[in-house]
């Protein structure tokens with residue numbers, strides 16, 4: 556199995572796809588957002604995250620370096636939310652060179668800003684089991700009483716799922732993350748996929764992986 560890098564604007568379904576790939580190929584889904592949230596314990600940094608700000612690239616790389624050396628990554632891993640900017644992409648190149656890892660398969664999932672906003676405003680997550688729901692997606696609706704279908708816990712909105720934070724995250728994607736796609740596209744095969752619905756998008760990604768491995 557190979558490493559997989561998923562790059563997409565907010566609400567393209569990147570996390571959901573990463574989770575499905577993780578199950579199918581039995582390799583870990585490394586969500587940088589979750590990894591950083593779990594590593595950050597002080598309130599000031601938590602507030603920065605809530606406002607849609609991003610943490611220092613060196614700190615993120617340092618957290619990631621430890622994570623990808625764990626034994627569950629030996630057959631590959633899926634990166635979700637990294638690299639977020641050119642500096643991170645270049646730091647990551649140095650890191651994988653040092654560790655003798657492969658860059659792997661790079662997939663860009665595309666979605667329009669309007670569609671992404673619609674999805675963000677409907678998103679609900681289960682803090683107990685990590686399941687993700689969406690009030691605007693027929694296949695992702697939670698229980699009628701607003702609880703998780705898997706574990707019955709009450710669902711919550713992520714604190715950064717509001718319009719202001721979304722606009723900031725989407726602009727940041729265009730300004731900082733899109734150049735990463737262009738950068739990779741100069742020297743690697745980047746696979747471009749439209750985010751339509753979970754199943755169609757998953758099948759397209761799965762086809763790419765089976766052709767590459």
Ligand SMILES: [Zn+2]
Pocket residue numbers: 681682683684685686703704705706707708
């Ligand atoms: Zn749950």
